[in-house]
Amino acid sequence: MMKLFPVVLLSVLFLLPSAAPAVEKLPLVWIVSTGGTIAERINPATGAAVPAVSGADLIKAIPDLAKAARIKVFPLCNIDSSHMTPEIWRKLALKVNELLADPEVKGVVITHGTDTMAEGAFFLELTVTSKKPVVFVGAMRNASDLSPDGPANIMNAVIQVCSPESAGWGVTVSLNNYINSAWYVKKTESTNPQTFVSGPHGYLGYVLMGKVQRNNDQPRVLKFPIPDKLPRVIPLSTFAGDDGSLIRCAIAEGAKGLVIEGVGSGNVNPDVAGAIKEALSKKIPVIITTRVEWGGVVPAYGDVGGGEYLQKMGAVLGGQIDTFKAHLLLMLAVAQNDFSVEKLKTYFVYDID
Numbered sequence: 636m637m638k639l640f641p642v643v644l645l646s647v648l649f650l651l652p653s654a655a656p657a658v659e660k661l662p663l664v665w666i667v668s669t670g671g672t673i674a675e676r677i678n679p680a681t682g683a684a685v686p687a688v689s690g691a692d693l694i695k696a697i698p699d700l701a702k703a704a705r706i707k708v709f710p711l712c713n714i715d716s717s718h719m720t721p722e723i724w725r726k727l728a729l730k731v732n733e734l735l736a737d738p739e740v741k742g743v744v745i746t747h748g749t750d751t752m753a754e755g756a757f758f759l760e761l762t763v764t765s766k767k768p769v770v771f772v773g774a775m776r777n778a779s780d781l782s783p784d785g786p787a788n789i790m791n792a793v794i795q796v797c798s799p800e801s802a803g804w805g806v807t808v809s810l811n812n813y814i815n816s817a818w819y820v821k822k823t824e825s826t827n828p829q830t831f832v833s834g835p836h837g838y839l840g841y842v843l844m845g846k847v848q849r850n851n852d853q854p855r856v857l858k859f860p861i862p863d864k865l866p867r868v869i870p871l872s873t874f875a876g877d878d879g880s881l882i883r884c885a886i887a888e889g890a891k892g893l894v895i896e897g898v899g900s901g902n903v904n905p906d907v908a909g910a911i912k913e914a915l916s917k918k919i920p921v922i923i924t925t926r927v928e929w930g931g932v933v934p935a936y937g938d939v940g941g942g943e944y945l946q947k948m949g950a951v952l953g954g955q956i957d958t959f960k961a962h963l964l965l966m967l968a969v970a971q972n973d974f975s976v977e978k979l980k981t982y983f984v985y986d987i988d
């Protein structure tokens with residue numbers, strides 16, 4: 636045995652140099668943590684989930700990540716996504732653009748709460764200039780749960796970033812193995828892990844057994860420079876008996892833009908139509924969306940307050956973009972030095988799949 640020892644030692648030393656380069660060849664992926672259920676645990680005193688887990692802790696819980704990529708973590712914040720603001724998303728977009736500018740970086744995974752994840756992803760879809768993958772991921776079950784979904788979701792997100800099948804998808808929301816475009820994704824369940832869907836637009840893809848299956852391409856590409864300051868744009872939902880007073884209040888409060896969520900294919904009652912007319916007379920741009928989950932806004936009705944009536948009055952029909960994403964798009968559009976209503980109309984064209 637003593638005679639064999641030098642040979643064994645030499646063999647081990649010979650193998651060591653070849654192992655290091657293999658790790659170096661793995662793609663570099665940044666994980667930017669912002670909080671959410673994925674970073675929460677149950678407070679024993681209250682029985683409710685609260686922010687408690689750092690981005691670094693999330694990664695330590697998934698040892699297999701080291702086999703898929705070289706991981707670096709940037710902790711942006713640790714808050715419930717109900718506390719998110721457009722200003723935080725602005726800072727997030729600036730950071731993601733900075734990280735993706737490094738040619739060594741393959742892509743970015745963003746851990747985020749699910750409540751406002753669809754809007755956060757859409758804000759970055761409009762402001763991230765790189766074509767590299769950006770994946771929003773979170774969890775519907777907190778880290779104290781019997782079967783937390785966060786670790787698997789993060790693992791799948793990293794797999795997606797590293798897969799050639801993910802090319803050209805822009806910013807996505809990827810949970811429970813399903814991959815959604817930021818343009819159309821919606822949260823549809825308050826507690827179920829299968830909450831994010833894209834309705835008739837379909838999923839972009841699916842992660843199965845460590846591989847990405849590609850179903851669809853990115854629907855649209857629209858980019859805005861990130862402004863130094865975001866203007867105040869107010870979304871309001873109409874209701875039966877609405878007298879338009881909330882719109883007039885928003886005007887008085889100095890709103891720089893309004894998103895009015897109508898009914899049906901984009902309709903409001905005569906009182907609300909009158910308030911919209913007042914906003915337009917003050918050069919406040921108005922986008923019309925709908926409370927209906929799918930189908931979008933079209934100029935189908937010409938009576939007072941109908942979609943065609945509002946369009947002729949000067950309001951912009953929101954197409955298939957929902958209220959809360961229209962809110963962010965209008966905010967970014969109004970912030971541009973070359974803003975015009977004519978340009979605004981081109982951002983909300985109706986997409987026919």
